[in-house]
Amino acid sequence: MKKIIFFGLLLFVPVFGCKIEQFKLAIDIGHTPKRGGATSATGVKEYVFNKRLALELLHKIRKEGFKKVHIINRQGDEISLLQRVQIANNNNTNLFISLHHDSVQTKYLTYYQKDGKKMHYSDKYAGYSIFYSKYNPENNNSKKYAMLLGEKLSQQSMTPTIHHAEKIKGENRELIDEKRGVYQFEDLIVLKKTTMPSVLLESGIIVNRTEENKLNTKEYRDKIVDAIIKSVKEYCHSQ
Numbered sequence: 690m691k692k693i694i695f696f697g698l699l700l701f702v703p704v705f706g707c708k709i710e711q712f713k714l715a716i717d718i719g720h721t722p723k724r725g726g727a728t729s730a731t732g733v734k735e736y737v738f739n740k741r742l743a744l745e746l747l748h749k750i751r752k753e754g755f756k757k758v759h760i761i762n763r764q765g766d767e768i769s770l771l772q773r774v775q776i777a778n779n780n781n782t783n784l785f786i787s788l789h790h791d792s793v794q795t796k797y798l799t800y801y802q803k804d805g806k807k808m809h810y811s812d813k814y815a816g817y818s819i820f821y822s823k824y825n826p827e828n829n830n831s832k833k834y835a836m837l838l839g840e841k842l843s844q845q846s847m848t849p850t851i852h853h854a855e856k857i858k859g860e861n862r863e864l865i866d867e868k869r870g871v872y873q874f875e876d877l878i879v880l881k882k883t884t885m886p887s888v889l890l891e892s893g894i895i896v897n898r899t900e901e902n903k904l905n906t907k908e909y910r911d912k913i914v915d916a917i918i919k920s921v922k923e924y925c926h927s928q
């Protein structure tokens with residue numbers, strides 16, 4: 690409650706919204722150093738992209754006044770998905786964001802040799818995508834945050850990919866909002882077992898040669914980071 694003196698009258702009015710310095714945000718670095726996820730067009734593991742983006746986000750969001758931001762597995766231990774969930778659940782986290790970078794189905798990959806090593810790429814698809822799970826106990830808020838994040842990313846002139854909705858084995862995800870790049874994916878452990886609103890962001894497709902180059906520029910990553918910060922702020926104030 691906030692005390693307000695109004696024409697000599699003492700009024701008590703409720704103040705809505707959260708305080709960003711109290712808001713507990715968990716940023717999950719997808720994968721581990723040994724199990725690094727997808728491999729980019731130039732042979733770099735997804736984990737490297739995920740960690741770089743998470744640390745840049747941490748740096749910038751702290752400057753914006755967020756004081757309770759927790760990076761899950763900053764040290765790069767070989768932890769399980771459930772351990773990530775437990776860390777977030779035990780910490781009374783308000784919002785969980787898992788950071789990833791994307792690939793495509795193997796049938797779309799083109800293979801080539803570099804220094805005697807088999808490499809791959811695919812320029813067929815580009816763009817970000819956002820997932821939430823209907824099995825998360827806070828699925829409405831998960832969806833609400835996913836939509837906000839998609840809106841902020843598209844306002845940064847980023848485009849979503851809709852290839853996860855393709856009716857083929859390994860994809861066929863339920864596309865909830867094509868413009869914002871939001872999908873419902875019920876069975877992702879970090880999305881369904883967390884007790885707080887949770888989303889997974891595939892920040893871009895690293896097997897795409899142009900997109901990998903973009904993701905390697907600070908300017909492009911800043912757009913992603915800024916969109917995340919804006920969406921977290923807006924979500925926080927809507928609570």
Ligand SMILES: [Zn+2]
Pocket residue numbers: 719720726727735789790
């Ligand atoms: Zn991943």
